[in-house]
Amino acid sequence: MSSGTIIFVLLIATVTVMGFAAARWRPGNLANLDEWALGGRGFGTLVSWFLLGGDLYTAYTFIAVPALVYGAGALGFFAVPYTTIAYPFVFVVMARFWVVAKNRGYVTVADFVRDRFGDRWLEVAVALTGVLAAMPYIALQLVGMQVIFAEIGGAQAVVFEQIALILAFAILAAYTYTSGLRAPAMIAFVKDALLYVTIIAAIVIIPAKLGGWAHIFSTAALSLKAHKPPGSLVIAPHQYFAYAALAFGSAMSLFLYPHSITSLLSAKSKRVIQRNSALLPLYSILLALLALLGYCALAAGINVPAPYNLAIPRLFERFFPDWFVGVAFAAIVIGALVPAAIMAIGSANLFVSNVLREFSPRRPAAETQQAKWLCLAICAAALAFVLLVPVPYAINFQLLGGGWMLQVFPSTALALYTRWFHPKALLAGWACGMIAATWMAIAVNYKTLFPLPLPGGGTLIGFIAFYAVVVNFAVSIALTPIFNGLRFARGVDCTAAADYA
Numbered sequence: 001m002s003s004g005t006i007i008f009v010l011l012i013a014t015v016t017v018m019g020f021a022a023a024r025w026r027p028g029n030l031a032n033l034d035e036w037a038l039g040g041r042g043f044g045t046l047v048s049w050f051l052l053g054g055d056l057y058t059a060y061t062f063i064a065v066p067a068l069v070y071g072a073g074a075l076g077f078f079a080v081p082y083t084t085i086a087y088p089f090v091f092v093v094m095a096r097f098w099v100v101a102k103n104r105g106y107v108t109v110a111d112f113v114r115d116r117f118g119d120r121w122l123e124v125a126v127a128l129t130g131v132l133a134a135m136p137y138i139a140l141q142l143v144g145m146q147v148i149f150a151e152i153g154g155a156q157a158v159v160f161e162q163i164a165l166i167l168a169f170a171i172l173a174a175y176t177y178t179s180g181l182r183a184p185a186m187i188a189f190v191k192d193a194l195l196y197v198t199i200i201a202a203i204v205i206i207p208a209k210l211g212g213w214a215h216i217f218s219t220a221a222l223s224l225k226a227h228k229p230p231g232s233l234v235i236a237p238h239q240y241f242a243y244a245a246l247a248f249g250s251a252m253s254l255f256l257y258p259h260s261i262t263s264l265l266s267a268k269s270k271r272v273i274q275r276n277s278a279l280l281p282l283y284s285i286l287l288a289l290l291a292l293l294g295y296c297a298l299a300a301g302i303n304v305p306a307p308y309n310l311a312i313p314r315l316f317e318r319f320f321p322d323w324f325v326g327v328a329f330a331a332i333v334i335g336a337l338v339p340a341a342i343m344a345i346g347s348a349n350l351f352v353s354n355v356l357r358e359f360s361p362r363r364p365a366a367e368t369q370q371a372k373w374l375c376l377a378i379c380a381a382a383l384a385f386v387l388l389v390p391v392p393y394a395i396n397f398q399l400l401g402g403g404w405m406l407q408v409f410p411s412t413a414l415a416l417y418t419r420w421f422h423p424k425a426l427l428a429g430w431a432c433g434m435i436a437a438t439w440m441a442i443a444v445n446y447k448t449l450f451p452l453p454l455p456g457g458g459t460l461i462g463f464i465a466f467y468a469v470v471v472n473f474a475v476s477i478a479l480t481p482i483f484n485g486l487r488f489a490r491g492v493d494c495t496a497a498a499d500y501a
Helices: 003-024 033-041 045-056 059-072 074-104 109-117 120-179 182-209 213-225 237-254 258-265 270-279 281-299 311-319 322-354 364-388 395-412 423-443 464-485
Strands: 449-453 459-463
Touching: 003 120, 003 182, 003 322, 033 258, 033 322, 033 364, 045 182, 045 258, 045 270, 045 322, 059 074, 059 120, 059 281, 059 311, 059 322, 074 109, 074 237, 074 258, 074 270, 074 281, 109 120, 109 322, 109 395, 120 182, 120 258, 120 311, 120 322, 120 364, 120 395, 120 423, 182 281, 182 311, 182 322, 213 281, 237 395, 237 459, 237 464, 258 322, 270 281, 281 311, 311 322, 322 364, 395 423, 395 464, 423 464, 449 464, 459 464
Parallel strands: none
Antiparallel strands: 449 459
């Protein structure tokens, strides 16, 4: 066994022990859903910063973003502005949501929808959308692990990656079941430390060995032109709208995901959320540096087949000693375990709190137990998603979920400020948006961008999620005055102005 493999195994074993030990990290009864799923709503600025960083910067960061840059060029950098756009949204909108959730004891965003609109079907729609959208996001984390396991497996890659993936799934499921949100919160400290060390080392050492950035950019530009379809170092004019729609649409949906809501609600105060929205852009700088490694892989002559997920692992193997490759590979796998755990917890919260609760008496201990079992089922479903759904880039797993998640924006984020929309109109808009997003994804073979035909001829290439939410808004706005005129029941708003203060 090589030194890199030994270090890799030791680091994974360390975080596994931490995951189980996290059950005793903070006082609290883990039979209570608030304690198991939200850490008792008591995390301060430091823990929340690591938890949100571990939640949002994942195997997607390590594998998918530089792979997209390697394959498509500058279009892959949309991930940098989209996180930048998202944080002001957190500072204003999600801090407001934290206040009303704290005052009324909400565990999920669908709890808020239920009280705001008094419509059971809209509540269920929001809950099921969150669960559905989380599946490909969890699957993306498993893809990241799968890539590393395949690389470690060498000649036995196919057999090793399947066994290792199942073993990693079992570890993830076990410590999440036992420790709840405390496990990823504790492991996030190790994950983020490894992430910073790996990326800083890569961005300092690799460009120097390749002859500097001027050489990297010129070589990468030539390599991208040979790709099919060809890529470029700079966004071409026909890509402007696609780039903007990807960044804006992704930013609108990022903090509506169940795992983002779960991490936000675990904070002990509104001020903690606002501090983190100011501090989290440090991760965006790291993300930009990591994306540049896609160009480094091109300049280094790394040759991997589409969907290019092996580009960064092969780059590390080329330029670093074996022991450091073990550290980097462990960072990627741990970077998948942390968010996958939070995603499974958030999805389980939604299903238990907003779907199952209607059919069984409310018993806190029973609800927590149901959520634990659902975590296992959700992880298993995501594993099946990885094995059964082919996509050209790993990043498309997450972006497909974003197309669905964005459809709850009118009934959640906007509802924090207005109740103008009729709940039945919101439900109809949601349904049309979901159908549109799914149809477009299928039509382009699960790619991210859709060529929208224009009346005068030609097409406008844009993000599927963005087009779908436009359909959603159009239907919701058009039907609201119609349903009001027909005097359809609007439901009762159970929230009050004081709940938002």
